[in-house]
Amino acid sequence: MKADYCLKSSAVFTGIEEKTKEACILIKKNRIIDVVPFEMKDKFIDENTIVLDYKNKLIMPGFVDAHTHFFSGALSASEHVCEDIVNSVSEEECVKMLLQYAKAHPKEKRIRGRGWFITNWGDAPLPTKKSLDKAFPDIPVYLQAADCHSYWCNSKALEECRITKDMEVSSGYIGKLENGELSGMLVELEALQPADKMYRSFTKEEQKDIYINFIKKTAANGITSLSEMMPADYNEENYVRYTIIKELEKEKNFNIRLHIFPKLYDCENYDMALKLQKEFDSDYMRISGVKGFIDGVTETYTGLLLEPYTDNPDTRGIGVPVKSQRELNRSVIKANAAGLPVRIHCIADGSVRMALDAFEESAKVNKNNLANTIEHIENIDPVDIHRFKELKVIPSMQPIHLILDAHGKINRIGKKRIQYEWPVKTLLDDCHEMAFGTDYPVVEINPFENIYAAVTRKNKDGSPASYNPWEKVSMAEALKAYTYGAAKAYSRENELGSLEKGKLADVIVIDRNLFEVSEKEILEAKVDMTMLGGKIIYEH
Template sequence: MKTLISLLLSLSCLSLFIGCKEKERVDLILHHATVYTVDSTFSLQQAFAVKNGKFLDIGSNESILDKYESEHMVDAKNHPVYPGLYDAHCHFFALARGLHQVNLVGASSMKEVIERVKNFQAKFPNDAWILGHGWDQNLWSDKSFPNNKELNAAFPKIPVYLSRIDGHAALANDAALQLAHIPLHGQPTGGLIVKAGNTPTGILIDNAMDLVQQKIPPPSELRLTEFLLEAERACFSVGLTSLADAGLSIEEIDLLKKLYKQNKLKIGEYAMAMLNTGTFKELVKAGVYDRGQLTVRSFKIVADGALGSRGACLLQPYSDASTEQGFLLLKPTTLDTIIRELAQSNFQVNVHAIGDSTNRFILHTFNKYLSENNKKRWRIEHAQIVQPNDYRLFTTANLIPSVQPSHATSDMHWAKDRLGNDRIQYAYAYKQLLQAAGSLALGSDFPVEDINPLYQFHAAVARTDKNGKPVGGFQIENALTREEALKGLTRWAAYACFQDEKKGSIEKGKQADFIQLEKDIMQIPLNEIRNTKVQQTWVAGKRVY
């Protein structure tokens, strides 16, 4: 009898011990959410636990709350939660500098450009130069390039340099041109100094811009650091947790290494080194840099210009300028040699290609040096105009198209003028690119376009501008589904930057980057997406917004 009682008591204590088993302590628990994991099955969950900056477990409210405990509990109150958004192609340094330049985006005339520059100078009268960005002559009644006559009249002594919206053309006044010693004869390779007779008009296209840019005094390291931190805060406020910075100098990369070592920057930075034919071998020899939130393992090559400034290299002349076809910024033999050499390295090659001639040349060159089953993850940046017969070249070399959906909805008002009725049909063809490549990295190209990634999501699925135009969508057959658009801003973007095992989805072991939105962009009407606000942004399990 005593033995039976002892056995019953032991079983009772064992049952009590099992029922009262201590929960595992974690750093953070988020619960009662609609969690879009963007895992391989695109599963939906309700909660997750975070420990040491990584997702430890994901599941239902009950499974997470029964198993874990934390001092930091986040009740999402049934709001949607997504992986941190990843901009696969942007210009972080340009955004930082642009925060302290004249914003000319949306200016409706040259007169308005002058007014904005005057207002800026009134606020900063001691600046040695006046810099601005964002003008677009396609928004004006006269869509031809401006000259600098009005700029000279308003600013006869201080140098003024205003870059176009695409960053591939600029307007400079005579004071700036004189400092740069702009030649009266000849043209730079891969660039154009627009002239009236032998007199420069102030318009500089592509490589010609370098003549003035190299004369502009750079901000101090302290000032530039302040700009970058301000730009980082802006990114966090719209849900961006990682960026692919498309084209940095060695000096800019060195500054990033310093700032990340000092833990001043927190955003994920995938830095593409801007190709410099004189120094790229040094970077290749130094090898891949991958520490914490900073990665340097790719080169950005700009092969041609932009469609808006007619610098994109086309197979046939522009429909609205029969004597112009654009141009390559580097000689074909130079591009071929560099691509061949980089194919022997561990570095990724990401080439800016807008025109159908440029895309064809780069696609064939990539295929020349890459095997079908390669794991190089080389990218075509923009892939804006691709001839139908060339889509197969993405498949055969395992290439990644890296596109910016709002380029389609920004350019659609005038792109047909440049390309005509036939060529416009295979421009901005994101669905066709996805079908050919199997994945599609989405970015914004900011500050060319707005920093908000939800604008890219909306443009990708709706193919309309902020006003919902055109009704039915621009070439709607190339719209992405919402699931594809979200993958493009998370999982596929991370894959395009060799970070798919670390970021891009809410999965066990991955870095705990996530955002909470006020509305579910996977369900709400299309016209509500652009106005949806970010409620929280987290990087590596730490709240940054």
Template sequence: MGTLWYNGTFLTMRAENESVEALFVKNGIIIDVGSKEELTNKYKEEIQQWQDVMGGYVYPGFVDSHLHLIGHGEKIIRLDLSNMLSADEIDYNLRQKSSELPSGEWVLGEGWNENNFPDQKIFHRHELDDIAPNNPLYITRVCRHAALVNSEALKLAGITKETEDPEGGVIVRDEYGEPTGYLLDAATELVKQVIPNVTEAYLRQALTLAIDDLLEKGLVGGHTEDLAYYNGFKQTFDQFLKTINGKDKKFRAHLLVHHEAVNEMEENGYDFGEVTPFIELGAVKLFADGALGGRTALLQAPYTDDPSTSGVAMHSEATLHAIVKRAREKNRPVAIHTIGDGALDFALTAIEKYPLTRGRDRLIHVQVANEELIERMQKLPVILDLQPRFVVSDFPWVIDRLGSERLSYSFAWKTLLNAGLACAGGSDAPIEPVDPLLGIHAAVTRKQQTDKHEGYLPDQKLTPFEAIQLFTSGSAYAIEKEDTRGVIDRGFVADFTILDQNLCQIDADEIPNSKVLMTVVDGSIMYQNNL
């Protein structure tokens, strides 16, 4: 027995403004499309339920192609610094948090961004000592590629003047060689290792909060990378299995597997592919570089605003090649974090050296490219995971970082699409807001909703249809599900994002104001807005 979905505009996303009037869904699959009358007559013996979508606009379910689900849940649980606009505001909130905690307990915060401060202040450890005199303190930058810590945290981690920089990381030091408390990329791991391990209950809480938040924002699924950071693969993966049970909680979770978690995955009897109808294990994840904010993204030429550095390679070229080679020995695709053009060059060289025989490799972020790198990508089975909101967060300060010459191929979403490259859309939450409407708006306008200018690099604006496709058919293509997900048509899964407006027919700055009426996964309503 099935369900007739009606009283809405069902946008197929096969072509702009193509729609159907009603759907017949059975066992989580779209069996047929057409008018309410013809489907009623055709399936009258099988229709068990009638679902009125209240005049809403029904899209294929939005999927975030790159985020960190547990990290997003942690942002909800922990002190969120991401919207604070001054060092004084950070100072006040950290002091408040420290005063509430017992002596010795860690003060943890998420998402500070000095580019939001008038003075662009980076706290020194001595200032953090004054803020939290009785507690170790660890706060991550918005990019999660840098952190600030106080002296007690450095002491617990054993970081002194004599400590060498780890591979792929930097311990920022003062003129005397003493650590300042500012840690970049792999150096943050030295402190993370001494922060008490999270419990299973904590992971379950973070994951549940994250999924509920995504469902409320219209996301039916996400491609997430969490499996190497919370006491290893098994404890984390077990929480996914327990939380997304396919009954009261349905959500499409595609899990990238950090290269350091692959052995434990195999030891527990798992491999690439579907584990349950809602949980899949995906490509082998690795980092080639850091982020532009902390100047750890690897560039082919020095930073324009700091010619002393070109960024940080997270691995030597030999190590990066070895990781890709090991993945290929098991016939697995890789997903490589590449923000700078230097990192993209490294990643493409490894992929070219060890060709893929099954599936599609993923290049995550691709914020800085050039014509030669684009031509190389065109020859490979790769998909690019783009985060449109990076334009909103990184401009205008990124202009000083990169200089005018590199900008024409930076954050160049339209250029990449016009080159015929397959692209998917995500948020990189908790780095950026997880709301897909904000991502779609950023791709279309390339500015904040309240900004009055024409957008940063306006020639790179996408149409609303192109932007929506990033989060629908693009995300499906990234995981070889383009024949069953990302489109409303016969044989596709009944995953829907139902909004109160047609995003292709309203003013672009109204896109974030659209309301999610329902989020439907596998034919089941997982969120309903009780307006």
């Protein structure tokens, strides 16, 4: 068999070995037909084979981002959202940035922004609608926090999405001022859903343009697989989104592999998930399991701890857990019984414990060896570390969040528990499983920033980013977690995540060999070429 492409380099990382090697990746149609030494390539090539010699640049599997929010992320990358506020250092500066955005985008019917982060505002309290009302009295303003767990809204937005001071939620909270009026803060999924719906309200054609534009960005970053991790309801609105993706795929305008995880909770059965799984099941888009939350984030005291917060000893977590242990167990057992992998958001040690307990109960009755994962794991009780291996649960983590947190954990959980913040190396060494992702749009989708954080545990200026620097990993470990490990979290390790004979030809070329560069140069790395299923979709 003759190859359509022969990709040659002295630095090939297959994703299954610890080092790079001299090799040629041979590709026919959408598959890798072999990976061979230089001297063996000739029998696979003829006058029609395109031979690309990348010298000493790194060739590796396409990045598989294990945790993204495709739909909100695509929107964040569009002109419809003010992303500048990610750099704001105060409420006042954030509002000024929004005024500048509004002036430059007069046709927008709503002002949308994303990325403000209370940790970046020093000791400031949570913002209120007052500053937004003064600046924007006549147009709704929806501002999504960087961690995607809160919305900050003005009065017009609260009115538009029908949030009232008398509304009650079973998890999270709707912020109130001292006089009992709405503050404009909507914290955690149930409370923020009405605002999120308006934030994401666009026509079909607008959505298509948003998604196509975003896919160009993912290709330029070498990302060939990602996910939609917001646990969406089984309703018409979300079904329409899926059909739009299917249309783009038919039009050959969807150059990414998308894995969707609708909601875990409040399902009598999972017939709807299975129906969607049957309808949307291609190489480029599929329903890959279900997703649920147990807690929120420690920044707003909604992360669930085993013991009280160090700086707020009256609580182990406000408005959490989202579900009781009994309800969680029931959902996990039923989903796994239906053949659906379960992924659970767990920020703090209390939620990690609950998720492991639920997976343990499921393992007693379900023997189908599914790719269940726990997402984030920003701190853990050491007694729970070995349970990942025992229960075959994949830890899915985002090293770059360590930098985002900016030493915020020390105040929340104290010196003892901080020893197990983002315990990447400890979990990897114990269970030999790890999936890396960004949680985009919580942080940028740039994989090199994530890799840098994983292998250095440092801020971008080189200063320490953690209180446990021993949790850094090797370059090989980081790249494996970003390829094969993440593919396993999507139940696709047999066709994605490594350069091996018979696998889908998702291949990237990086402009330098990451195994041989300084820490600073990791941050400067760029993607030179991205190939998806044997088709070049990006070249620098």
